[in-house]
Amino acid sequence: MKSAEEDAYSYPPSASLSLPVSNPYLSPQYHSPQGGPSLSVSITPPSSYAPQEDKGSLGFYTSAGMRPNSTPTLESPRIEITPYSQFPDEEEEEEGSSGGGTPAGNRIMSVATLTLPNADGYRDPSCLSPASSVSSRSCHSEASSYESGLSCTYDTSPQNSPWQSPCVSPKGGSSSVHSSALAASPQPSPSGSPRLTDDSWAAPRPTSSPQPSSPCGGKRKYSFGGGGGGGGGGSVGAYKFPYSPSQSPNLSPHTSPRLSMAEDTWLGNTNQYTNSAIVAAINALSTDGAGDLGDNLPMKSRRTGLEPCPSLSMKIEPRGEELMSGEYSTSDYGSPSHMPFKKEGYSGSFLDVPQHSYSWSKPKTYISPSLPALDWQLPSSSGPYSLQIEVQPKSHHRAHYETEGSRGAVKALAGGHPVVQLHGYMESEPLTLQLFIGTADDRMLRPHAFYQVHRITGKTVSTPSHEVLQNSTKLLEIPLLPESNMKAIIDCAGILKLRNSDIELRKGETDIGRKNTRVRMVFRVHISQANGRTISLQVASNPIECSQRSAQELPLVDKQSLESCSATGGEKMLLTGHNFQADSKVMFVENAQDGHHIWEMEAKIEKEATKSTTLLVEVPPYRNQNIASPLSVSFYVCNGKRRRSQCQRFTYLPPKVPTIKTEPHDDYELPQLCTQHAPGFSLHSKPYYPPQVLSAMMPVDPRPGTAGSSFGASCPQRLGGKPSLPPSSSLSLSLSSPGSAPSPGGSPKLHDLSPTHYPKGLLLGSALPPPAGPLPSVTVSAAQVPAIQATATCYQQSVLFHPRVASTPLLSAPNAAATAGTTTVGTPPPERPFGSLSPSSTPGHEVAASVSPQPPKGSPRRSPSAFLPQQASPSPTLAISIKQEPQELDQMYLDDVNLDQEPYIPIHVKIYVHHPLRSLAL
DNA sequence: AGGCTGGAACCACCC
DNA sequence: CCGGGTGGTTCCAGC
Numbered sequence: 001m002k003s004a005e006e007d008a009y010s011y012p013p014s015a016s017l018s019l020p021v022s023n024p025y026l027s028p029q030y031h032s033p034q035g036g037p038s039l040s041v042s043i044t045p046p047s048s049y050a051p052q053e054d055k056g057s058l059g060f061y062t063s064a065g066m067r068p069n070s071t072p073t074l075e076s077p078r079i080e081i082t083p084y085s086q087f088p089d090e091e092e093e094e095e096g097s098s099g100g101g102t103p104a105g106n107r108i109m110s111v112a113t114l115t116l117p118n119a120d121g122y123r124d125p126s127c128l129s130p131a132s133s134v135s136s137r138s139c140h141s142e143a144s145s146y147e148s149g150l151s152c153t154y155d156t157s158p159q160n161s162p163w164q165s166p167c168v169s170p171k172g173g174s175s176s177v178h179s180s181a182l183a184a185s186p187q188p189s190p191s192g193s194p195r196l197t198d199d200s201w202a203a204p205r206p207t208s209s210p211q212p213s214s215p216c217g218g219k220r221k222y223s224f225g226g227g228g229g230g231g232g233g234g235s236v237g238a239y240k241f242p243y244s245p246s247q248s249p250n251l252s253p254h255t256s257p258r259l260s261m262a263e264d265t266w267l268g269n270t271n272q273y274t275n276s277a278i279v280a281a282i283n284a285l286s287t288d289g290a291g292d293l294g295d296n297l298p299m300k301s302r303r304t305g306l307e308p309c310p311s312l313s314m315k316i317e318p319r320g321e322e323l324m325s326g327e328y329s330t331s332d333y334g335s336p337s338h339m340p341f342k343k344e345g346y347s348g349s350f351l352d353v354p355q356h357s358y359s360w361s362k363p364k365t366y367i368s369p370s371l372p373a374l375d376w377q378l379p380s381s382s383g384p385y386s387l388q389i390e391v392q393p394k395s396h397h398r399a400h401y402e403t404e405g406s407r408g409a410v411k412a413l414a415g416g417h418p419v420v421q422l423h424g425y426m427e428s429e430p431l432t433l434q435l436f437i438g439t440a441d442d443r444m445l446r447p448h449a450f451y452q453v454h455r456i457t458g459k460t461v462s463t464p465s466h467e468v469l470q471n472s473t474k475l476l477e478i479p480l481l482p483e484s485n486m487k488a489i490i491d492c493a494g495i496l497k498l499r500n501s502d503i504e505l506r507k508g509e510t511d512i513g514r515k516n517t518r519v520r521m522v523f524r525v526h527i528s529q530a531n532g533r534t535i536s537l538q539v540a541s542n543p544i545e546c547s548q549r550s551a552q553e554l555p556l557v558d559k560q561s562l563e564s565c566s567a568t569g570g571e572k573m574l575l576t577g578h579n580f581q582a583d584s585k586v587m588f589v590e591n592a593q594d595g596h597h598i599w600e601m602e603a604k605i606e607k608e609a610t611k612s613t614t615l616l617v618e619v620p621p622y623r624n625q626n627i628a629s630p631l632s633v634s635f636y637v638c639n640g641k642r643r644r645s646q647c648q649r650f651t652y653l654p655p656k657v658p659t660i661k662t663e664p665h666d667d668y669e670l671p672q673l674c675t676q677h678a679p680g681f682s683l684h685s686k687p688y689y690p691p692q693v694l695s696a697m698m699p700v701d702p703r704p705g706t707a708g709s710s711f712g713a714s715c716p717q718r719l720g721g722k723p724s725l726p727p728s729s730s731l732s733l734s735l736s737s738p739g740s741a742p743s744p745g746g747s748p749k750l751h752d753l754s755p756t757h758y759p760k761g762l763l764l765g766s767a768l769p770p771p772a773g774p775l776p777s778v779t780v781s782a783a784q785v786p787a788i789q790a791t792a793t794c795y796q797q798s799v800l801f802h803p804r805v806a807s808t809p810l811l812s813a814p815n816a817a818a819t820a821g822t823t824t825v826g827t828p829p830p831e832r833p834f835g836s837l838s839p840s841s842t843p844g845h846e847v848a849a850s851v852s853p854q855p856p857k858g859s860p861r862r863s864p865s866a867f868l869p870q871q872a873s874p875s876p877t878l879a880i881s882i883k884q885e886p887q888e889l890d891q892m893y894l895d896d897v898n899l900d901q902e903p904y905i906p907i908h909v910k911i912y913v914h915h916p917l918r919s920l921a922l
Numbered sequence: 923a924g925g926c927t928g929g930a931a932c933c934a935c936c937c
Numbered sequence: 938c939c940g941g942g943t944g945g946t947t948c949c950a951g952c
Contacts, residue, residue, distance in 0.1 A: 398927085403947060408926055458925075500945070514944070548929085549944060642943070 371526060371536065374436060374473050375446035378524065378538035384424035387525050387537040390487065391419035395556055395578060399451055399497035399519075399546035409456040409491050410521065410544065418541060420523045421487035422480055431525050433488050434468075435476040437495055438522035440543035445522060447473035449503050450513045451546060453521075454494035465492040480525060495519065495546055517547035518646075543646075555579045555637040555645040562619065564630065564651035569621035572606075573650075576614050581639050582607060586617045588635040588650065599623045603635065622652040629654060 372378060380387050393410045400407040412418050420433060437451040452474040455467050468475045476493055480486045500513025521541040526534050542558070545551045555577060562573035575586070590599040601620040609616035615637060622631065631652045638644035 400926095401946060405925060405927095460925095497946090517944095547944080548946095552929095553943095 371470075371534075374438075374470060374475075374522075375444065377444060378536050380537055380539040381424075382535050382537060384426075385527060385535060385537060386423040387523060387539045388421055388423060389418060389521075389523065389539050389541050390421050391416065392542045393418040393490075393521055393544055395542065395558055396545045396551040397495055398548045398551060399495040400454070401497050401499070406454060406456060406494050409461065409494050417489050417491040418493075418521065419487060419489050420539070421485065422525055422527075422537070423486070425480075425482075425486050425527065428482050429528075430482060431480040431486070431527060433478040433480045434524040434526075435465075435478060435490065435493055436470075436473050436522050436524075438520045438540055439516075440518035440520045441516070445520065445540050447471075447522075448516075448519050449509060449511045450498050450500060450516060451519045452496045452498065454496040456492045456494045461492045463489050463492045490521070493521065495544070497546060515550075517550050518543045518545050520544065551578075553579060553639070554643050555581070555584055555639050557637055557645050557648050560648055560650070562650075564653050565619050566655050567622040567625040567627050567631070567652040568655055569619040569652075571619045572616060573619055574609075574614060574616050575637065575648075577637070577645070578613055579639065580610055580612055580615045580637060582610055583639070584610065584615060585638050586615065586635055587638060587644075588620055588633055589647075590623075590631075590633045599633075619650070625655060627652060627654050 391412045391414075394413045397410045398407050409417060422431065422433070425431070435453055437448045437453045438445045439448045453467075453476045454474075455465055455476055463478055465476045465478045468477055478488045478490070478492065480488055503509055503511070504513055520543055522538060523540070524536060524538045526536045528534050545554065545556060556579060557575050557577040559576040560573055561575075562571060565571040565573075584605070586603040586605060588599075588601045588603055589597050592598045599622075601623070603617040603620045606616040606618070622633070633650055633652060634647035635650050636645045636647045
């Protein structure tokens with residue numbers, strides 16, 4: 001089923017792409033043939049690291065893949081991945097499945113063959129065959145992150161390949177599986193492209209075959225442990241894999257879907273895998289990708305039939321040396337999307353977002369593979385352009401199940417519907433606004449695994465739209481017309497809830513559905529530039545509670561009239577929200593790094609002024625009224641034991657500095673700043689969401705609110721107040737928001753990506769800064785994470801990092817390894833955090849990775865001081881890879897997580913600082 | 923008749 | 938093992 005688009009783009013049937021560098025889609029599917037080392041990655045530290053390079057690019061995502069500045073290849077760290085297939089057979093299989101392809105010859109060299117599972121992976125039943133529950137599709141939401149994939153040059157050095165080690169295995173198994181799956185796939189080539197045509201969408205929705213029976217046998221166990229895979233044994237039906245990941249000894253247990261590399265192996269090469277691409281590749285090999293198609297399929301009993309799973313297989317064809325060597329700047333590596341496709345067919349234009357003429361009659365479902373993965377953090381504004389949500393959606397919208405009828409379009413608070421507008425666009429060419437449902441937890445923004453956007457049609461709908469699938473995530477594409485002032489009224493978007501059991505059973509899915517009912521509407525627009533580049537902007541809405549019960553019972557704070565006040569307290573703060581009760585309490589808390597409450601104080605409430613939507617509270621005095629610098633705490637509204645709102649941030653200021661927040665110059669204080677300055681925060685309305693799931697695992701205080709901050713990590717520290725590490729022994733990573741993202745602003749505050757990937761992990765920086773612009777630096781102290789000692793600081797100008805770096809990669813277990821780094825461009829995918837680290841050269845072991853965010857336009861002003869060493873330019877490049885041991889998530893329950901006491905889960909992380917001359921294990 | 927809703931019953935699971 | 942509490946899903950009924 002090739003979509004028309006393919007043809008149009010001269011897309012090879014098989015959808016094989018030759019990517020010199022990274023391909024967003026690669027990762028997931030990037031399987032190496034079983035176990036065989038298929039990828040080798042090597043990172044070469046640039047002789048001189050030039051952090052400032054590509055600043056320009058930071059601000060936006062360039063699909064063209066050109067680096068804004070042509071930086072000598074050598075200067076940027078180079079990562080080389082050379083996939084080679086040892087098992088030709090597999091490739092063939094894949095090809096076959098993919099439909100096509102690349103000449104055999106090509107494969108051999110070097111090319112990484114990827115199969116995108118996702119095409120099928122789409123969770124939404126509507127899209128898929130009705131019968132198949134979304135979940136049944138093996139795609140995980142995460143795929144997207146992996147997509148972002150490889151941004152590196154490929155090299156054939158096997159030795160570097162992580163895969164060589166058995167440990168890496170999970171993927172090994174998976175890979176094989178994957179390919180098998182593909183082969184099995186009825187559809188020869190989903191053509192690889194995830195795209196769907198309208199037709200497909202149009203396809204009659206199967207009536208949901210609501211089988212109450214959950215795949216799990218009805219039990220809702222939120223464990224990712226081994227159980228899952230097996231689940232459905234039967235259901236898998238068509239997919240039989242020789243190796244089930246779970247079965248394979250080498251494979252890591254599902255439990256740690258993300259990572260299963262043995263430290264030993266991993267460590268050895270760790271340094272080298274800093275690129276996101278690599279990470280992606282690893283991931284692909286490891287669990288998810290591979291598994292998905294096969295193992296992952298949750299076999300849902302309810303699934304009525306097997307639908308063809310379109311799979312996309314992308315192959316990286318051998319490229320000329322030039323390419324390999326690194327035409328791309330570091331930043332380029334960071335974003336796969338940026339990678340230019342050298343293949344003729346993939347000219348920049350190809351990559352560009354299709355500019356539809358908006359003849360919606362014509363299905364335009366093609367999504368360029370070059371576009372940034374959905375879990376990439378993108379700025380909301382760049383240059384003259386600014387994508388903004390003029391009218392926010394209501395904070396509650398009950399999502400509908402497949403078994404129910406639509407519950408209508410998401411509405412705006414004041415009636416009407418959300419409105420999104422692109423400012424600064426003067427061209428006459430209409431653009432396409434993309435909409436998908438993203439997460440709203442404290443992690444970075446990413447497609448929500450349990451919710452999908454649902455297209456609403458009917459007479460009440462005035463805005464045309466059509467659905468598109470991108471890696472298992474449904475997107476709604478809406479025209480942005482100049483005649484409408486590039487404004488779109490979003491009255492065509494509803495929200496579909498997928499059964500937790502379906503999604504959780506998917507292999508590789510690490511997110512937990514229970515109590516994970518908050519989402520954000522994420523809007524993107526891709527603006528093609530004359531120079532061939534494409535600027536991608538993204539804005540996320542305020543969080544939307546989609547659960548009926550939660551919406552009715554949980555207090556929710558939409559706004560707070562006060563962001564900060566003197567440590568002496570006493571000021572009145574008006575909270576606006578929902579479900580406030582006469583007996584509601586407002587608790588101010590300060591958490592230690594380990595998540596324990598250091599201080600908790602109930603605020604006085606003006607009962608008389610309490611309404612269901614407003615609460616007037618008096619800020620309690622901070623325990624230490626002589627604080628020297630602003631201190632960020634949080635507060636929440638609670639209607640009883642388990643009914644509490646998300647945490648909101650609040651900052652206590654030194655008594656003498658009432659209004660103006662001073663930004664700390666001290667590294668350790670930075671975290672606080674982050675909080676304060678979190679873009680979102682400035683708005684007041686951004687609640688910071690307590691990590692629902694993740695937080696539980698994190699010793700650190702994960703604060704969504706931190707969204708603005710680079711990492712949640714920072715917060716913890718601030719809480720702790722003391723740096724646990726001596727400067728000398730600390731690792732500092734500087735992360736910045738996805739490049740310059742002016743804050744993804746629109747939804748700056750909450751742009752957390754929460755990848756499913758990290759779920760269990762820990763988020764050091766639990767709250768990676770939302771893409772939002774200026775991210776303060778985050779410092780993670782060793783204390784925060786038991787085994788990790790690192791401090792991250794952001795430099796304004798440096799290599800772009802993926803926000804997640806700090807949080808995810810480092811800590812999150814499963815993927816951690818995979819996450820190894822990436823230098824991403826503009827919007828780096830979360831996973832590749834470590835991508836480019838700029839080594840701080842401190843023999844003392846300081847490694848600094850920096851990302852430079854550029855202050856978003858309109859983003860809250862932050863003083864320069866916010867970023868510590870702006871000038872700090874990393875010296876030599878050091879690669880750090882932190883590996884986390886897989887953790888069992890089985891026992892984690894969200895409930896627990898949300899509770900006051902978040903279980904502290906020890907994380908074993910090793911950080912290696914790699915320096916040309918030495919390697920240090922921290 | 924069909925699309926939305928709002929409510930609530932049912933169930934599974936945890937404590 | 939039982940009962941209460943929670944929350945996810947499925948059903949119903951009214952507009």
